[in-house]
Amino acid sequence: MKKRITPAALCLLLLPLYSTTNAQVNAAVNNTPAEATVPVKDSTAKPTAETPAKKDTIMIIAVGDIQLGTMFPNKTFLPSATDGPKFLSEVEPVLRGGDVTFCNFEGTFADATTQVRGGIGQHSYRFGMPPSYVNYLKDAHFNLIGTANNHTNDYEAGGRRLTATVLDSAGVHWAGHENRPFCVFEENGVRYGFCAVAPHTGVLNIEPAEDIEKIVRDLKEKEKCDIVIVSMHIGAEGTSAQHITRKTEIFLGANRGNPHQFAHRLIDAGADVILGHGPHVLRAIEVYKGKFIAYSMGNFACYSSIGLKGPLGLSAVYRLKYHVPTGNFIEGELVSTYQQKPHTPGPHIDSTEQKGYNTIMNLTKTDFPESTIQFGKDGHIK
Ligand SMILES: [Zn+2]
Numbered sequence: 001m002k003k004r005i006t007p008a009a010l011c012l013l014l015l016p017l018y019s020t021t022n023a024q025v026n027a028a029v030n031n032t033p034a035e036a037t038v039p040v041k042d043s044t045a046k047p048t049a050e051t052p053a054k055k056d057t058i059m060i061i062a063v064g065d066i067q068l069g070t071m072f073p074n075k076t077f078l079p080s081a082t083d084g085p086k087f088l089s090e091v092e093p094v095l096r097g098g099d100v101t102f103c104n105f106e107g108t109f110a111d112a113t114t115q116v117r118g119g120i121g122q123h124s125y126r127f128g129m130p131p132s133y134v135n136y137l138k139d140a141h142f143n144l145i146g147t148a149n150n151h152t153n154d155y156e157a158g159g160r161r162l163t164a165t166v167l168d169s170a171g172v173h174w175a176g177h178e179n180r181p182f183c184v185f186e187e188n189g190v191r192y193g194f195c196a197v198a199p200h201t202g203v204l205n206i207e208p209a210e211d212i213e214k215i216v217r218d219l220k221e222k223e224k225c226d227i228v229i230v231s232m233h234i235g236a237e238g239t240s241a242q243h244i245t246r247k248t249e250i251f252l253g254a255n256r257g258n259p260h261q262f263a264h265r266l267i268d269a270g271a272d273v274i275l276g277h278g279p280h281v282l283r284a285i286e287v288y289k290g291k292f293i294a295y296s297m298g299n300f301a302c303y304s305s306i307g308l309k310g311p312l313g314l315s316a317v318y319r320l321k322y323h324v325p326t327g328n329f330i331e332g333e334l335v336s337t338y339q340q341k342p343h344t345p346g347p348h349i350d351s352t353e354q355k356g357y358n359t360i361m362n363l364t365k366t367d368f369p370e371s372t373i374q375f376g377k378d379g380h381i382k
Pocket residue numbers: 106149150151233278
């Protein structure tokens with residue numbers, strides 16, 4: 001039976017407010033999740049009734065930004081009680097069947113106890129969602145959530161604490177806050193390490209990159225993770241930011257990182273999968289040293305306050321088959337999706353024109369002419 005969060009349960013959950021001291025959080029990270037205390041298994045050991053056989057191949061399903069509406073500036077920006085549960089229903093079948101199903105949670109949970117971040121001007125956006133919406137994510141099979149992005153801090157530390165409480169209580173794996181930089185978990189006998197980074201406040205920052213490399217290296221070597229997944233919310237934004245420049249990208253005067261260099265550094269440090277998002281558009285894909293990089297998976301499901309015109313409305317579900325013993329990408333499928341305004345509600349699957357898939361293919365051929373990725377029919381890649 002699925003674990004659901006009810007308003008009454010949330011009141012109880014909020015009583016023991018989280019401390020934000022690093023020592024306590026690190027202790028929580030290291031000790032609290034049952035998965036993290038599971039002894040490292042010898043991959044050569046024969047499985048017993050207690051230890052499920054480690055799978056040889058796994059399916060990682062990933063999408064980009066999810067924003068389920070916002071209570072800022074008021075609740076008319078949230079989906080109705082009818083639209084909310086339906087918002088992800090059309091894509092639910094293609095999100096099903098993953099060992100890991102990932103999204104970037106573009107925002108924070110918020111309620112009457114949380115304070116919206118100040119400095120609000122004409123073009124300010126704040127993404128706060130009711131805690132009960134975690135059930136929409138769970139019903140769509142998401143079990144791994146990145147919380148490092150430019151909206152993590154929209155409801156300040158209170159919003160981050162509430163988000164942590166809600167996600168922990170819902171039983172999903174997550175990381176990305178500065179005091180929850182990574183997590184370790186097991187699914188179907190395979191051990192995963194995960195971290196989420198962004199060049200913003202309140203999150204695991206992309207700089208210094210040496211610190212992120214150390215986290216990745218430790219997840220692989222000390223924690224003995226079979227598969228290390230990195231979520232990166234970096235790069236400039238918008239329709240003019242679809243290409244990989246292989247340079248540091250500046251957006252609104254801020255350093256948004258060099259996605260190409262950063263992804264390669266983390267793979268060199270031991271990462272197996274790089275899941276990029278943040279530019280709000282699709283970007284190229286790459287296989288580097290046998291590891292898959294999605295440079296930007298686009299606006300996957302954005303209910304309000306996010307532009308969806310043209311390339312901003314195109315996205316895809318990345319279904320990636322991985323070989324566990326080597327941690328290498330085998331093959332995959334890119335299922336094209338789109339959103340359009342007014343709220344219909346989306347996202348929708350585009351099986352006829354496959355605009356998302358064609359966009360990724362064309363960008364890959366342009367930005368990585370040396371790529372050996374084969375683009376087959378119906379979204380298949382290998
Ligand atoms: Zn963002």
